[in-house]
Amino acid sequence: xxxxxxxxxxxxxxxxxxxxxxxxxxxxxxxxxxxxxxxxxxxxxxxxxxxxxxxxxxxxxxxxxxxxxxxxxxxxxxxxxxxxxxxxxxxxxxxxxxxxxxxxxxxxxxxxxxxxxxxxxxxxxxxxxxxxxxxxxxxxxxxxxxxxxxxxxxxxxxxxxxxxxxxxxxxxxxxxxxxxxxxxxxxxxxxxxxxxxxxxxxxxxxxxxxxxxxxxxxxxxxxxxxxxxxxxxxxxxxxxxxxxxxxxxxxxxxxxxxxxxxxxxxxxxxxxxxxxxxxxxxxxxxxxxxxxxxxxxxxxxxxxxxxxxxxxxxxxxxxxxxxxxxxxxxxxxxxxxxxxxxxxxxxxxxxxxxxxxxxxxxxxxxxxxxxxxxxxxxxxxxxxxxxxxxxxxxxx
Amino acid sequence: xxxxxxxxxxxxxxxxxxxxxxxxxxxxxxxxxxxxxxxxxxxxxxxxxxxxxxxxxxxxxxxxxxxxxxxxxxxxxxxxxxxxxxxxxxxxxxxxxxxxxxxxxxxxxxxxxxxxxxxxxxxxxxxxxxxxxxxxxxxxxxxxxxxxxxxxxxxxxxxxxxxxxxxxxxxxxxxxxxxxxxxxxxxxxxxxxxxxxxxxxxxxxxxxxxxxxxxxxxxxxxxxxxxxxxxxxxxxxxxxxxxxxxxxxxxxxxxxxxxxxxxxxxxxxxxxxxxxxxxxxxxxxxxxxxxxxxxxxxxxxxxxxxxxxxxxxxxxxxxxxxxxxxxxxxxxxxxxxxxxxxxxxxxxxxxxxxxxxxxxxxxxxxxxxxxxxxxxxxxxxxxxxxxxxxxxxxxx
Numbered sequence: 117x118x119x120x121x122x123x124x125x126x127x128x129x130x131x132x133x134x135x136x137x138x139x140x141x142x143x144x145x146x147x148x149x150x151x152x153x154x155x156x157x158x159x160x161x162x163x164x165x166x167x168x169x170x171x172x173x174x175x176x177x178x179x180x181x182x183x184x185x186x187x188x189x190x191x192x193x194x195x196x197x198x199x200x201x202x203x204x205x206x207x208x209x210x211x212x213x214x215x216x217x218x219x220x221x222x223x224x225x226x227x228x229x230x231x232x233x234x235x236x237x238x239x240x241x242x243x244x245x246x247x248x249x250x251x252x253x254x255x256x257x258x259x260x261x262x263x264x265x266x267x268x269x270x271x272x273x274x275x276x277x278x279x280x281x282x283x284x285x286x287x288x289x290x291x292x293x294x295x296x297x298x299x300x301x302x303x304x305x306x307x308x309x310x311x312x313x314x315x316x317x318x319x320x321x322x323x324x325x326x327x328x329x330x331x332x333x334x335x336x337x338x339x340x341x342x343x344x345x346x347x348x349x350x351x352x353x354x355x356x357x358x359x360x361x362x363x364x365x366x367x368x369x370x371x372x373x374x375x376x377x378x379x380x381x382x383x384x385x386x387x388x389x390x391x392x393x394x395x396x397x398x399x400x401x402x403x404x405x406x407x408x409x410x411x412x413x414x415x416x417x418x419x420x421x422x423x424x425x426x427x428x429x430x431x432x433x434x435x436x437x438x439x440x441x442x443x444x445x446x447x448x449x450x451x452x453x454x455x456x457x458x459x460x461x462x463x464x465x466x467x468x469x470x471x472x473x474x475x476x477x478x479x480x481x482x483x484x485x486x487x488x489x490x491x492x493x494x495x496x497x498x499x500x501x502x503x504x505x506x507x508x509x510x511x512x
Numbered sequence: 513x514x515x516x517x518x519x520x521x522x523x524x525x526x527x528x529x530x531x532x533x534x535x536x537x538x539x540x541x542x543x544x545x546x547x548x549x550x551x552x553x554x555x556x557x558x559x560x561x562x563x564x565x566x567x568x569x570x571x572x573x574x575x576x577x578x579x580x581x582x583x584x585x586x587x588x589x590x591x592x593x594x595x596x597x598x599x600x601x602x603x604x605x606x607x608x609x610x611x612x613x614x615x616x617x618x619x620x621x622x623x624x625x626x627x628x629x630x631x632x633x634x635x636x637x638x639x640x641x642x643x644x645x646x647x648x649x650x651x652x653x654x655x656x657x658x659x660x661x662x663x664x665x666x667x668x669x670x671x672x673x674x675x676x677x678x679x680x681x682x683x684x685x686x687x688x689x690x691x692x693x694x695x696x697x698x699x700x701x702x703x704x705x706x707x708x709x710x711x712x713x714x715x716x717x718x719x720x721x722x723x724x725x726x727x728x729x730x731x732x733x734x735x736x737x738x739x740x741x742x743x744x745x746x747x748x749x750x751x752x753x754x755x756x757x758x759x760x761x762x763x764x765x766x767x768x769x770x771x772x773x774x775x776x777x778x779x780x781x782x783x784x785x786x787x788x789x790x791x792x793x794x795x796x797x798x799x800x801x802x803x804x805x806x807x808x809x810x811x812x813x814x815x816x817x818x819x820x821x822x823x824x825x826x827x828x829x830x831x832x833x834x835x836x837x838x839x840x841x842x843x844x845x846x847x848x849x850x851x852x853x854x855x856x857x858x859x860x861x862x863x864x865x866x867x868x869x870x871x872x873x874x875x876x877x878x879x880x881x882x883x884x885x886x887x888x889x890x891x892x893x894x895x896x897x898x899x900x901x902x903x904x905x906x907x908x
Binding site for chain 2: 120121122123124125126129132153154156157159161164165168169172176177178179180181182183214215216218219221222226227228229230233244247248250251252279281282313315350354355356357358368371374375377378379380381382383384385386387
């Protein structure tokens with residue numbers, strides 16, 4: 117292929133460093149805490165044939181036909197009470213179905229981001245959002261965070277400093293940190309985005325995976341006209357179906373529909389029909405406890421193992437849900453070095469620095485996923501990590 | 513929503529005029545030749561449950577899990593002989609699965625088109641391609657066509673005149689005209705794109721719908737390293753599954769994968785698993801004659817009715833397959849006026865001018881779809897159109 121075939125934006129995308137270093141994690145025998153994917157045993161595999169039968173009986177050939185870009189009507193209707201249960205008042209007409217959360221992020225990037233626009237993200241932030249936004253040429257402004265999530269004063273300082281095109285946050289059980297934004301901060305951030313009249317993308321894929329504690333209301337509850345609220349069925353049904361959705365202010369949703377039509381016409385009708393019946397038929401309520409009972413002991417095992425095996429000087433998040441724990445080691449320790457040694461000992465994780473938009477941040481951090489390994493393997497993996505880290509600390 | 517939330521590119525997209533005027537076609541009692549969608553009775557509805565059962569039995573939870581952006585391995589493998597049967601030698605590693613042809617068009621636009629780049633398209637051309645490309649800011653150069661498709665000399669003149677970023681053609685049973693590019697022209701165009709080292713997007717959704725005559729080899733056969741060959745299972749299986757694919761030169765495919773990862777991570781795994789079994793299990797071979805036997809008499813009925821009811825001075829295409837017939841009336845007749853009168857009489861079509869990138873072209877043209885109406889309705893619709901046109905000709 118000739119270089120001149122590529123548009124200039126391709127140069128911005130660079131190589132996917134994380135994809136490169138993670139290539140080794142699928143080696144046989146590796147215990148991987150590096151992934152970010154649901155356990156296959158969390159899927160309602162036994163339900164799929166029944167849902168398919170019902171979808172075809174209910175919608176006939178309509179389940180296989182082209183569909184409106186906005187999304188399959190019965191799924192949008194089924195999402196209304198699903199969202200209401202989280203405190204979000206959205207009519208079916210405010211909802212757009214997309215091909216995963218990723219599809220919403222791409223459409224929002226295309227609709228909103230012009231070259232050079234300031235986009236404010238948490239430090240660290242979700243990599244998939246950066247992959248969706250980057251082709252549209254944003255300039256990222258990274259917002260400081262602590263154990264309670266993004267620091268509102270950091271957002272306010274940024275909004276004072278210059279016009280910001282959009283703010284992107286994962287307020288609940290964040291990827292990569294597992295942190296949840298406190299209620300007081302949610303209200304404060306809602307006030308800020310309204311005062312500065314800026315769009316907030318509230319990405320909420322994990323809040324359904326709560327193992328203990330009380331749910332927090334989405335920021336959208338406090339600033340409905342300034343928030344595009346994104347969620348997905350990837351963690352509550354099956355990621356391979358690629359069903360994401362957004363509840364957005366009406367005119368923004370219209371722009372998203374226009375853009376999505378050029379991207380994929382619409383999301384799989386059959387997948388949407390299965391999802392509609394999964395929600396409408398009460399299957400999610402029945403299945404969710406199975407998912408939570410699978411992940412709760414895994415998270416417990418990871419947190420307990422960290423207490424046992426990680427040396428002094430390490431801190432880690434203790435999320436009430438989600439898929440990740442975030443660990444931060446003492447200054448001077450380079451977790452990419454630890455990663456390469458750990459892999460030699462059969463254990464993988466993601467060095468946290470890859471989740472920062474600014475270089476040289478988060479060198480001592482690591483993202484640990486607990487959904488894909490059983491408690492015994494998690495204990496063993498963390499024991500290995502503890503040993504590798506101790507050896508590395510001596511070397512430093 | 514505030515205007516300042518939108519990126520400048522949104523202003524380029526404008527309103528979707530065709531979507532506006534077609535809003536009326538779903539009125540009850542309307543015979544619509546306006547659509548571009550397969551008949552629901554062409555779907556292998558009775559197969560879906562069996563395919564689902566087999567997909568789950570064969571791939572287990574893998575059919576519901578996240579998948580590589582490149583596409584589900586078994587589907588890419590199944591597409592190798594499918595493409596070989598059309599003369600295209602593509603290994604599984606050269607194939608990318610996307611969310612419909614539309615998903616490929618969007619990814620190609622993002623990978624290749626920079627603001628202001630010249631993109632050469634047929635006059636008239638497929639609207640979905642324009643919708644995919646336009647957000648990336650191309651400048652369209654329209655290529656003259658005749659009954660044998662695009663005129664190679666028009667392409668050569670364009671390539672001489674200025675650097676062209678890519679050429680987009682639908683060589684077989686084109687949308688909107690139904691025309692097929694002759695073999696001699698295919699070879700001539702292959703030579704041109706190689707000589708000028710320009711990328712050709714060969715979009716081929718319809719060639720499987722051949723009712724008579726001999727297949728033409730894809731242009732990709734004659735210039736494999738300069739053609740991204742796109743096709744889809746939307747017309748041969750079910751459009752609602754959104755399974756498209758592209759066979760592209762290796763480095764271009766790598767760039768497409770990188771971009772698609774940010775757009776939707778990957779196409780529905782379950783949909784891909786169903787498609788793999790549909791192809792691999794020989795179901796397409798068995799089902800295709802049912803589709804052809806459904807559409808062949810519909811096309812016949814439309815062509816016969818045109819002979820009977822359209823006034824002198826009209827010409828239309830007589831395609832050997834596909835979904836459309838293209839009609840051209842005498843100069844001075846405005847088919848948008850005819851459209852509005854026809855709708856009042858219960859019949860819809862698409863005025864052809866909407867398929868041109870340059871204003872004031874194709875005023876007297878119309879696109880007639882025959883897949884969605886039975887032969888009797890087609891006869892009635894064309895009789896009405898004939899009457900409306902005669903009345904309009906008198907008025908002019």
